[in-house]
Amino acid sequence: MISTNSSRSCVRRSRRSSEVTQRAGTGPGHGPAPGRATAETDQRHMAAALTLGARGLGRVWPNPAVGCIIVDAQGRVAGRGWTAPGGRPHAEPQALAQAGTAARGGTAYVTLEPCAHTGQTPPCARTLIEAGIARVVTALEDPDPRVAGEGHAMLRAAGVDVVTGVLEDRVRAMQLGFLSRITRGRPMLTLKLATSLDGRIATASGESQWITGPEARRRVHAMRASHDAVMVGAGTARADDPGLTVRGLGISWQPVRVVVSRRLDLPLEGQLARTARDVPVWLCHGPDADRDLIAAWQGLGARLLACPVGPDRQIDPAGLLETLGAAGLTRVFCEGGGALAASLLLADVVDRLAMFGAGVALGAEGWPALGAMGLGALSEAPRLRLSRVEQLGGDVLSLWEKDLRDEV
Ligand SMILES: NC(=O)c1ccc[n+]([C@@H]2O[C@H](COP(=O)([O-])OP(=O)(O)OC[C@H]3O[C@@H](n4cnc5c(N)ncnc54)[C@H](OP(=O)(O)O)[C@@H]3O)[C@@H](O)[C@H]2O)c1
Numbered sequence: 001m002i003s004t005n006s007s008r009s010c011v012r013r014s015r016r017s018s019e020v021t022q023r024a025g026t027g028p029g030h031g032p033a034p035g036r037a038t039a040e041t042d043q044r045h046m047a048a049a050l051t052l053g054a055r056g057l058g059r060v061w062p063n064p065a066v067g068c069i070i071v072d073a074q075g076r077v078a079g080r081g082w083t084a085p086g087g088r089p090h091a092e093p094q095a096l097a098q099a100g101t102a103a104r105g106g107t108a109y110v111t112l113e114p115c116a117h118t119g120q121t122p123p124c125a126r127t128l129i130e131a132g133i134a135r136v137v138t139a140l141e142d143p144d145p146r147v148a149g150e151g152h153a154m155l156r157a158a159g160v161d162v163v164t165g166v167l168e169d170r171v172r173a174m175q176l177g178f179l180s181r182i183t184r185g186r187p188m189l190t191l192k193l194a195t196s197l198d199g200r201i202a203t204a205s206g207e208s209q210w211i212t213g214p215e216a217r218r219r220v221h222a223m224r225a226s227h228d229a230v231m232v233g234a235g236t237a238r239a240d241d242p243g244l245t246v247r248g249l250g251i252s253w254q255p256v257r258v259v260v261s262r263r264l265d266l267p268l269e270g271q272l273a274r275t276a277r278d279v280p281v282w283l284c285h286g287p288d289a290d291r292d293l294i295a296a297w298q299g300l301g302a303r304l305l306a307c308p309v310g311p312d313r314q315i316d317p318a319g320l321l322e323t324l325g326a327a328g329l330t331r332v333f334c335e336g337g338g339a340l341a342a343s344l345l346l347a348d349v350v351d352r353l354a355m356f357g358a359g360v361a362l363g364a365e366g367w368p369a370l371g372a373m374g375l376g377a378l379s380e381a382p383r384l385r386l387s388r389v390e391q392l393g394g395d396v397l398s399l400w401e402k403d404l405r406d407e408v
Contacts, residue, residue: 036075037107042137045069045077045109046167050139053091053111054174054226056083059253061228062328063087064142064178069109070099073134078102085253090115092124096131104132111171113142113164116150125154135161139171143182172408176351177228177330179408186321187329189349190227191341192220193369194356200366201338206239208367212358215393220335221246223354227255227333229282229324233340234261241270244335245279254279258324258332260307260315260340262286264293268300277301282327284320303327317347339371345382346373353384353400356392 046069053067060083068091070079079102081094092114096103108114114124114136128136136155141164142148155162172179177188194212195201202208210217224230225246236242237259244257257272257279264285267273272281281302285294286309294304305327308319324332334344344350375381384400391397 037135037137041075042109042163042166045071045107046111046137046139046171048077048080049091049109049111050167050171050174052080052082053171056085057174057177057226058224058228058255058331059085060087061177061330062181064112064175064330066091066110066112068092068095068111070095070103070133071107071109072099072102073105076102078106088120090121090124093121093127096127096133099131105134106132107135107137108133109137109166111139112175113138113140113147113149114151114155115142115144115147116154117146123151123154125151129155129158129160133160135163137163137166139166139168140164140175143179176404176408180351181325181330183408184325186318186325186349187228187332188351189321189332189334189344190223190352190354191334191336191344191350192223192354192356193336193341194220194358195369196358196360196362196366198361198363198366199369200362201336201369202239202367203362204365204367206367208240211360212356212395213393216356216358216395216397218248219392219397220356221249224255224333225249225251225253227331228329229256229258229332231258231260231332231334231340233337234259234263234266235339236335236337237261237266237270237272239337241267241272243271243275245275255333256280256282256329258282258284260284260320262289262309262313262315264289264297266297268296272302273297273300282324284315284323286315314343317344317349321349337371338368341369342371342373345370348382348402350382350384351402351404355398355400357396357398359394 049067049069053065056065063083066083068081069077072078079095079099081091083091092110108128114128116123116125152162180188193201196211230244245254262285282305283297283302284305284307287306298304305323307323308316310316384402387401388399
Protein backbone atom coordinates (compact mmCIF):
# COMPACT_ATOMS: atom_id res chain seq x y z
CA MET A 1 0.00 0.00 0.00
CA ILE A 2 2.76 2.35 1.01
CA SER A 3 4.83 1.53 -2.07
CA THR A 4 1.78 1.98 -4.32
CA ASN A 5 1.17 5.39 -2.85
CA SER A 6 4.76 6.46 -3.09
CA SER A 7 5.14 5.30 -6.70
CA ARG A 8 1.95 7.17 -7.54
CA SER A 9 3.44 10.18 -5.80
CA CYS A 10 6.55 9.94 -7.93
CA VAL A 11 4.50 9.93 -11.12
CA ARG A 12 2.46 12.86 -9.95
CA ARG A 13 5.52 14.76 -8.85
CA SER A 14 7.32 14.33 -12.16
CA ARG A 15 4.17 15.18 -14.14
CA ARG A 16 3.65 18.33 -12.13
CA SER A 17 7.30 19.31 -12.38
CA SER A 18 7.25 18.96 -16.13
CA GLU A 19 4.00 20.93 -16.32
CA VAL A 20 5.61 23.78 -14.45
CA THR A 21 8.73 23.62 -16.60
CA GLN A 22 6.71 23.56 -19.81
CA ARG A 23 4.59 26.48 -18.72
CA ALA A 24 7.65 28.34 -17.63
CA GLY A 25 9.88 27.40 -20.54
CA THR A 26 12.91 29.41 -21.59
CA GLY A 27 13.41 30.57 -25.13
CA PRO A 28 16.72 31.70 -26.55
CA GLY A 29 17.39 35.29 -25.61
CA HIS A 30 14.27 35.55 -23.46
CA GLY A 31 15.79 34.69 -20.04
CA PRO A 32 13.82 32.83 -17.42
CA ALA A 33 10.08 32.78 -18.07
CA PRO A 34 7.90 34.52 -15.50
CA GLY A 35 6.75 31.36 -13.73
CA ARG A 36 10.15 29.77 -13.39
CA ALA A 37 11.42 29.58 -9.84
CA THR A 38 15.09 30.38 -9.27
CA ALA A 39 17.09 30.60 -6.06
CA GLU A 40 16.70 34.38 -6.34
CA THR A 41 12.89 34.30 -6.68
CA ASP A 42 12.65 31.72 -3.87
CA GLN A 43 14.62 34.02 -1.58
CA ARG A 44 12.66 37.09 -2.61
CA HIS A 45 9.28 35.49 -1.90
CA MET A 46 10.54 33.97 1.35
CA ALA A 47 11.80 37.42 2.44
CA ALA A 48 8.29 38.77 1.78
CA ALA A 49 6.74 35.89 3.76
CA LEU A 50 9.16 36.64 6.59
CA THR A 51 8.07 40.28 6.70
CA LEU A 52 4.42 39.22 6.72
CA GLY A 53 5.03 36.68 9.47
CA ALA A 54 6.75 39.28 11.65
CA ARG A 55 3.42 41.15 11.85
CA GLY A 56 2.27 38.47 14.27
CA LEU A 57 5.16 38.84 16.73
CA GLY A 58 3.82 39.62 20.19
CA ARG A 59 0.23 38.65 19.37
CA VAL A 60 0.13 34.99 18.40
CA TRP A 61 1.77 33.27 21.42
CA PRO A 62 2.08 30.40 22.14
CA ASN A 63 1.92 29.86 18.36
CA PRO A 64 4.67 30.79 15.90
CA ALA A 65 4.31 33.97 13.83
CA VAL A 66 4.22 32.49 10.32
CA GLY A 67 4.01 34.23 6.94
CA CYS A 68 2.82 32.68 3.66
CA ILE A 69 2.93 33.87 0.05
CA ILE A 70 1.15 32.01 -2.76
CA VAL A 71 2.68 32.50 -6.19
CA ASP A 72 0.66 31.28 -9.17
CA ALA A 73 2.02 29.11 -11.97
CA GLN A 74 2.96 32.23 -13.94
CA GLY A 75 5.06 33.57 -11.06
CA ARG A 76 2.59 36.23 -9.90
CA VAL A 77 1.86 36.74 -6.21
CA ALA A 78 -1.75 35.60 -5.75
CA GLY A 79 -2.20 35.43 -1.98
CA ARG A 80 -0.67 36.60 1.27
CA GLY A 81 -1.36 35.46 4.80
CA TRP A 82 0.09 35.59 8.29
CA THR A 83 -0.86 33.98 11.57
CA ALA A 84 -3.91 35.77 12.94
CA PRO A 85 -3.91 37.29 16.44
CA GLY A 86 -4.30 34.52 19.01
CA GLY A 87 -2.68 32.05 16.61
CA ARG A 88 -5.65 31.16 14.35
CA PRO A 89 -6.33 30.97 11.47
CA HIS A 90 -2.87 29.96 10.36
CA ALA A 91 -1.06 31.81 7.57
CA GLU A 92 -1.57 29.17 4.84
CA PRO A 93 -5.40 28.97 4.70
CA GLN A 94 -5.62 32.75 4.67
CA ALA A 95 -3.17 33.08 1.78
CA LEU A 96 -4.94 30.24 -0.09
CA ALA A 97 -8.33 31.88 0.41
CA GLN A 98 -6.97 35.06 -1.12
CA ALA A 99 -5.42 33.18 -4.04
CA GLY A 100 -8.55 31.13 -4.84
CA THR A 101 -8.17 29.00 -7.97
CA ALA A 102 -4.87 30.74 -8.81
CA ALA A 103 -3.26 28.51 -6.19
CA ARG A 104 -3.66 25.45 -8.45
CA GLY A 105 -0.22 24.51 -9.85
CA GLY A 106 1.39 27.35 -7.89
CA THR A 107 4.02 27.62 -5.18
CA ALA A 108 3.48 28.30 -1.48
CA TYR A 109 6.28 30.07 0.40
CA VAL A 110 5.86 29.41 4.10
CA THR A 111 8.33 30.52 6.77
CA LEU A 112 7.74 27.38 8.88
CA GLU A 113 6.89 23.79 7.93
CA PRO A 114 3.08 23.55 7.49
CA CYS A 115 1.36 21.75 10.35
CA ALA A 116 0.38 18.09 9.95
CA HIS A 117 -1.93 17.58 12.92
CA THR A 118 -5.65 18.16 13.16
CA GLY A 119 -6.34 20.61 15.96
CA GLN A 120 -9.13 23.18 15.89
CA THR A 121 -8.55 23.33 12.12
CA PRO A 122 -7.47 20.76 9.49
CA PRO A 123 -3.72 20.38 8.95
CA CYS A 124 -2.28 23.13 6.74
CA ALA A 125 -0.27 20.56 4.74
CA ARG A 126 -3.60 18.90 3.77
CA THR A 127 -5.17 22.28 2.90
CA LEU A 128 -2.22 23.11 0.60
CA ILE A 129 -2.55 19.71 -1.12
CA GLU A 130 -6.29 20.12 -1.61
CA ALA A 131 -5.77 23.60 -3.10
CA GLY A 132 -3.58 21.99 -5.80
CA ILE A 133 -0.30 23.62 -4.75
CA ALA A 134 2.51 22.03 -6.81
CA ARG A 135 5.52 23.26 -4.85
CA VAL A 136 6.08 24.27 -1.24
CA VAL A 137 9.14 26.26 -0.16
CA THR A 138 9.83 26.56 3.58
CA ALA A 139 12.63 28.03 5.69
CA LEU A 140 12.75 25.44 8.45
CA GLU A 141 11.21 22.35 9.96
CA ASP A 142 8.77 22.90 12.84
CA PRO A 143 10.35 21.35 15.99
CA ASP A 144 6.90 20.97 17.60
CA PRO A 145 6.71 17.19 18.18
CA ARG A 146 3.23 17.17 16.62
CA VAL A 147 4.79 18.33 13.33
CA ALA A 148 8.57 17.63 13.30
CA GLY A 149 8.88 16.74 9.61
CA GLU A 150 5.37 15.28 9.25
CA GLY A 151 4.11 18.33 7.35
CA HIS A 152 6.89 18.09 4.77
CA ALA A 153 6.39 14.31 4.57
CA MET A 154 2.62 14.67 4.01
CA LEU A 155 3.25 17.12 1.17
CA ARG A 156 5.89 14.94 -0.47
CA ALA A 157 3.68 11.86 -0.18
CA ALA A 158 1.02 13.73 -2.14
CA GLY A 159 3.48 14.51 -4.92
CA VAL A 160 4.19 18.12 -3.99
CA ASP A 161 7.76 19.31 -4.60
CA VAL A 162 9.16 20.47 -1.26
CA VAL A 163 12.20 22.72 -0.85
CA THR A 164 13.35 23.63 2.65
CA GLY A 165 16.07 25.79 4.21
CA VAL A 166 15.44 28.96 2.18
CA LEU A 167 16.56 31.99 4.30
CA GLU A 168 16.77 29.63 7.26
CA ASP A 169 19.05 31.82 9.41
CA ARG A 170 16.86 34.92 9.05
CA VAL A 171 13.66 33.02 9.75
CA ARG A 172 15.28 31.21 12.70
CA ALA A 173 16.18 34.61 14.20
CA MET A 174 12.59 35.84 13.73
CA GLN A 175 11.12 32.62 15.17
CA LEU A 176 13.58 32.47 18.07
CA GLY A 177 10.86 32.85 20.71
CA PHE A 178 8.75 29.99 19.41
CA LEU A 179 11.79 27.77 18.79
CA SER A 180 13.13 28.54 22.27
CA ARG A 181 9.88 27.60 23.99
CA ILE A 182 9.65 24.31 22.11
CA THR A 183 13.30 23.28 22.40
CA ARG A 184 14.38 24.88 25.74
CA GLY A 185 11.00 25.10 27.46
CA ARG A 186 11.37 28.83 28.02
CA PRO A 187 10.73 32.03 26.06
CA MET A 188 13.39 34.05 24.28
CA LEU A 189 14.53 36.85 26.61
CA THR A 190 15.45 40.33 25.44
CA LEU A 191 16.95 42.62 28.09
CA LYS A 192 16.67 46.36 27.58
CA LEU A 193 18.68 48.94 29.49
CA ALA A 194 18.73 52.72 29.03
CA THR A 195 21.93 54.16 30.42
CA SER A 196 23.82 57.41 30.80
CA LEU A 197 27.31 57.90 29.33
CA ASP A 198 28.68 56.44 32.55
CA GLY A 199 26.45 53.37 32.61
CA ARG A 200 23.87 54.60 35.16
CA ILE A 201 20.14 53.89 34.87
CA ALA A 202 18.87 56.41 37.45
CA THR A 203 20.05 59.29 39.61
CA ALA A 204 20.89 58.66 43.26
CA SER A 205 17.27 59.55 44.14
CA GLY A 206 15.99 56.92 41.65
CA GLU A 207 14.92 59.37 38.92
CA SER A 208 15.21 57.67 35.51
CA GLN A 209 12.48 59.28 33.38
CA TRP A 210 13.79 60.16 30.93
CA ILE A 211 17.42 59.37 30.35
CA THR A 212 16.91 58.85 26.62
CA GLY A 213 15.07 60.99 24.05
CA PRO A 214 11.72 60.50 22.27
CA GLU A 215 13.11 58.50 19.32
CA ALA A 216 14.64 55.92 21.66
CA ARG A 217 11.49 55.77 23.75
CA ARG A 218 9.41 55.21 20.64
CA ARG A 219 11.66 52.32 19.68
CA VAL A 220 11.22 50.84 23.15
CA HIS A 221 7.45 50.92 22.66
CA ALA A 222 7.83 49.17 19.28
CA MET A 223 10.01 46.54 20.96
CA ARG A 224 7.40 46.07 23.67
CA ALA A 225 4.74 45.55 20.99
CA SER A 226 6.74 42.79 19.28
CA HIS A 227 7.12 40.80 22.50
CA ASP A 228 4.47 38.74 24.29
CA ALA A 229 5.31 40.28 27.67
CA VAL A 230 7.14 43.20 29.28
CA MET A 231 8.85 42.31 32.56
CA VAL A 232 10.41 44.32 35.41
CA GLY A 233 11.76 43.61 38.86
CA ALA A 234 9.84 44.59 41.97
CA GLY A 235 12.32 47.43 42.68
CA THR A 236 11.30 49.17 39.44
CA ALA A 237 7.60 48.58 40.13
CA ARG A 238 8.06 50.16 43.59
CA ALA A 239 10.26 53.10 42.47
CA ASP A 240 8.63 54.10 39.19
CA ASP A 241 4.99 52.91 39.39
CA PRO A 242 5.28 52.05 35.67
CA GLY A 243 2.34 51.35 33.32
CA LEU A 244 4.44 49.08 31.05
CA THR A 245 1.95 49.45 28.19
CA VAL A 246 2.63 50.22 24.53
CA ARG A 247 1.77 53.84 23.86
CA GLY A 248 1.87 56.16 20.86
CA LEU A 249 1.93 53.48 18.16
CA GLY A 250 -1.82 53.22 17.53
CA ILE A 251 -1.88 49.45 17.98
CA SER A 252 -4.83 47.43 19.24
CA TRP A 253 -3.02 44.88 21.45
CA GLN A 254 -0.92 45.03 24.60
CA PRO A 255 1.72 42.65 25.87
CA VAL A 256 1.27 40.95 29.23
CA ARG A 257 2.93 42.86 32.10
CA VAL A 258 5.10 40.72 34.36
CA VAL A 259 6.56 41.77 37.73
CA VAL A 260 9.07 39.56 39.54
CA SER A 261 8.69 39.84 43.31
CA ARG A 262 9.42 37.10 45.80
CA ARG A 263 7.39 38.62 48.60
CA LEU A 264 4.77 40.53 46.52
CA ASP A 265 5.66 43.76 48.30
CA LEU A 266 4.21 45.89 45.51
CA PRO A 267 2.02 49.03 45.52
CA LEU A 268 -1.60 47.87 45.74
CA GLU A 269 -2.83 51.21 44.48
CA GLY A 270 -0.32 51.76 41.71
CA GLN A 271 -0.88 51.82 37.95
CA LEU A 272 -0.48 48.06 37.56
CA ALA A 273 -3.01 47.36 40.32
CA ARG A 274 -5.54 49.84 38.90
CA THR A 275 -5.34 48.50 35.35
CA ALA A 276 -4.89 44.75 35.91
CA ARG A 277 -8.35 44.05 34.52
CA ASP A 278 -7.68 46.02 31.32
CA VAL A 279 -4.22 44.70 30.42
CA PRO A 280 -2.98 41.42 31.94
CA VAL A 281 -0.67 41.65 34.96
CA TRP A 282 1.21 38.48 35.93
CA LEU A 283 3.06 38.45 39.24
CA CYS A 284 5.89 35.95 39.60
CA HIS A 285 6.32 35.34 43.31
CA GLY A 286 8.14 32.96 45.61
CA PRO A 287 6.50 30.05 47.43
CA ASP A 288 6.64 32.06 50.68
CA ALA A 289 4.66 35.07 49.41
CA ASP A 290 2.03 36.35 51.82
CA ARG A 291 -1.34 34.57 51.29
CA ASP A 292 -3.29 37.81 51.89
CA LEU A 293 -1.23 39.62 49.25
CA ILE A 294 -1.81 36.77 46.80
CA ALA A 295 -5.55 37.02 47.43
CA ALA A 296 -5.50 40.82 47.17
CA TRP A 297 -3.76 40.75 43.78
CA GLN A 298 -6.06 38.01 42.52
CA GLY A 299 -8.97 40.20 43.57
CA LEU A 300 -7.52 43.01 41.46
CA GLY A 301 -7.44 40.71 38.41
CA ALA A 302 -3.74 39.78 38.36
CA ARG A 303 -2.52 36.26 37.54
CA LEU A 304 -0.26 34.83 40.22
CA LEU A 305 2.55 32.46 39.20
CA ALA A 306 4.53 30.68 41.89
CA CYS A 307 8.20 30.35 40.93
CA PRO A 308 11.14 28.55 42.51
CA VAL A 309 13.61 30.52 44.63
CA GLY A 310 17.39 30.15 44.24
CA PRO A 311 20.13 29.87 46.88
CA ASP A 312 20.28 33.70 47.09
CA ARG A 313 16.61 33.74 48.26
CA GLN A 314 15.60 35.56 45.05
CA ILE A 315 13.39 34.15 42.32
CA ASP A 316 15.51 31.71 40.31
CA PRO A 317 15.93 33.17 36.76
CA ALA A 318 15.81 29.84 34.91
CA GLY A 319 12.79 28.69 36.94
CA LEU A 320 11.13 32.06 36.32
CA LEU A 321 11.48 31.68 32.55
CA GLU A 322 10.36 28.06 32.59
CA THR A 323 7.24 29.15 34.47
CA LEU A 324 6.56 31.85 31.87
CA GLY A 325 7.19 29.35 29.06
CA ALA A 326 4.75 26.87 30.61
CA ALA A 327 2.20 29.70 30.70
CA GLY A 328 2.63 30.07 26.92
CA LEU A 329 4.98 33.05 26.51
CA THR A 330 7.48 32.86 23.65
CA ARG A 331 9.05 36.37 23.75
CA VAL A 332 9.76 38.31 26.94
CA PHE A 333 11.13 41.87 27.05
CA CYS A 334 12.77 42.69 30.40
CA GLU A 335 13.24 46.38 31.19
CA GLY A 336 15.32 46.02 34.34
CA GLY A 337 16.01 47.23 36.89
CA GLY A 338 19.63 46.68 37.67
CA ALA A 339 19.22 43.89 40.21
CA LEU A 340 16.98 41.73 38.05
CA ALA A 341 19.10 42.45 34.95
CA ALA A 342 22.28 41.33 36.73
CA SER A 343 20.61 38.19 37.98
CA LEU A 344 19.35 37.28 34.47
CA LEU A 345 22.76 37.90 32.87
CA LEU A 346 24.53 35.89 35.54
CA ALA A 347 22.14 32.99 34.99
CA ASP A 348 23.00 33.13 31.26
CA VAL A 349 19.36 33.40 30.17
CA VAL A 350 19.60 36.71 28.25
CA ASP A 351 19.38 35.98 24.51
CA ARG A 352 19.36 39.56 23.25
CA LEU A 353 20.37 42.84 24.83
CA ALA A 354 19.15 46.26 23.67
CA MET A 355 21.34 49.02 25.16
CA PHE A 356 20.09 52.55 24.71
CA GLY A 357 22.93 54.97 25.47
CA ALA A 358 22.22 58.66 26.16
CA GLY A 359 24.68 61.58 26.13
CA VAL A 360 24.09 62.44 29.77
CA ALA A 361 26.44 61.88 32.73
CA LEU A 362 25.01 60.92 36.14
CA GLY A 363 28.13 60.23 38.20
CA ALA A 364 29.14 57.42 40.49
CA GLU A 365 26.29 58.04 42.93
CA GLY A 366 23.71 57.21 40.21
CA TRP A 367 22.24 53.67 40.05
CA PRO A 368 24.48 51.30 38.08
CA ALA A 369 22.92 49.59 35.06
CA LEU A 370 23.61 46.25 36.68
CA GLY A 371 23.50 45.20 40.31
CA ALA A 372 26.22 43.18 42.00
CA MET A 373 27.25 40.02 40.17
CA GLY A 374 29.93 38.67 42.48
CA LEU A 375 32.32 37.88 39.66
CA GLY A 376 35.78 36.73 40.67
CA ALA A 377 37.47 36.97 37.25
CA LEU A 378 36.92 38.54 33.85
CA SER A 379 36.67 35.06 32.36
CA GLU A 380 33.49 34.49 34.41
CA ALA A 381 31.76 37.58 32.99
CA PRO A 382 28.81 36.99 30.66
CA ARG A 383 29.78 38.11 27.15
CA LEU A 384 27.50 38.95 24.23
CA ARG A 385 28.21 39.59 20.57
CA LEU A 386 27.47 42.95 18.94
CA SER A 387 24.90 42.56 16.17
CA ARG A 388 23.94 46.15 15.24
CA VAL A 389 24.40 49.80 16.16
CA GLU A 390 21.93 52.56 15.32
CA GLN A 391 21.63 56.25 16.03
CA LEU A 392 18.20 57.22 17.37
CA GLY A 393 17.93 61.00 17.64
CA GLY A 394 20.64 61.94 20.13
CA ASP A 395 20.98 58.41 21.52
CA VAL A 396 22.73 55.22 20.42
CA LEU A 397 21.08 51.82 20.31
CA SER A 398 23.42 48.86 20.36
CA LEU A 399 21.98 45.37 19.95
CA TRP A 400 23.88 42.43 21.39
CA GLU A 401 23.12 38.76 21.25
CA LYS A 402 24.15 35.48 22.78
CA ASP A 403 25.62 32.75 20.60
CA LEU A 404 22.72 30.30 20.48
CA ARG A 405 24.13 27.77 18.04
CA ASP A 406 24.25 24.99 20.61
CA GLU A 407 21.01 25.92 22.37
CA VAL A 408 18.10 26.51 20.01
N1 LIG B 1 16.98 53.40 32.87
C1 LIG B 1 16.40 52.23 32.79
O1 LIG B 1 16.41 51.57 31.74
C2 LIG B 1 15.70 51.64 33.97
C3 LIG B 1 14.90 50.53 33.80
C4 LIG B 1 14.31 49.96 34.92
C5 LIG B 1 14.53 50.48 36.15
N2 LIG B 1 15.27 51.59 36.31
C6 LIG B 1 15.52 52.12 37.64
O2 LIG B 1 16.11 51.09 38.43
C7 LIG B 1 15.70 51.24 39.77
C8 LIG B 1 15.20 49.91 40.29
O3 LIG B 1 16.22 48.93 40.13
P1 LIG B 1 16.49 47.82 41.23
O4 LIG B 1 17.75 47.17 40.84
O5 LIG B 1 16.34 48.38 42.56
O6 LIG B 1 15.22 46.89 41.13
P2 LIG B 1 14.74 45.74 40.14
O7 LIG B 1 15.83 45.03 39.52
O8 LIG B 1 13.67 46.32 39.29
O9 LIG B 1 14.01 44.81 41.20
C9 LIG B 1 14.76 44.14 42.19
C10 LIG B 1 13.77 43.41 43.06
O10 LIG B 1 13.15 42.39 42.31
C11 LIG B 1 12.86 41.28 43.15
N3 LIG B 1 13.52 40.10 42.63
C12 LIG B 1 12.97 38.88 42.59
N4 LIG B 1 13.79 37.99 42.05
C13 LIG B 1 14.90 38.64 41.72
C14 LIG B 1 16.13 38.22 41.16
N5 LIG B 1 16.35 36.96 40.76
N6 LIG B 1 17.10 39.13 41.00
C15 LIG B 1 16.88 40.39 41.36
N7 LIG B 1 15.73 40.85 41.92
C16 LIG B 1 14.75 39.97 42.10
C17 LIG B 1 13.34 41.67 44.54
O11 LIG B 1 12.23 42.27 45.18
P3 LIG B 1 11.26 41.42 46.15
O12 LIG B 1 11.86 41.52 47.50
O13 LIG B 1 9.93 42.07 46.04
O14 LIG B 1 11.30 40.02 45.66
C18 LIG B 1 14.37 42.73 44.26
O15 LIG B 1 14.54 43.62 45.32
C19 LIG B 1 14.64 52.30 39.78
O16 LIG B 1 15.21 53.49 40.27
C20 LIG B 1 14.26 52.45 38.36
O17 LIG B 1 13.86 53.77 38.05
C21 LIG B 1 15.88 52.17 35.25
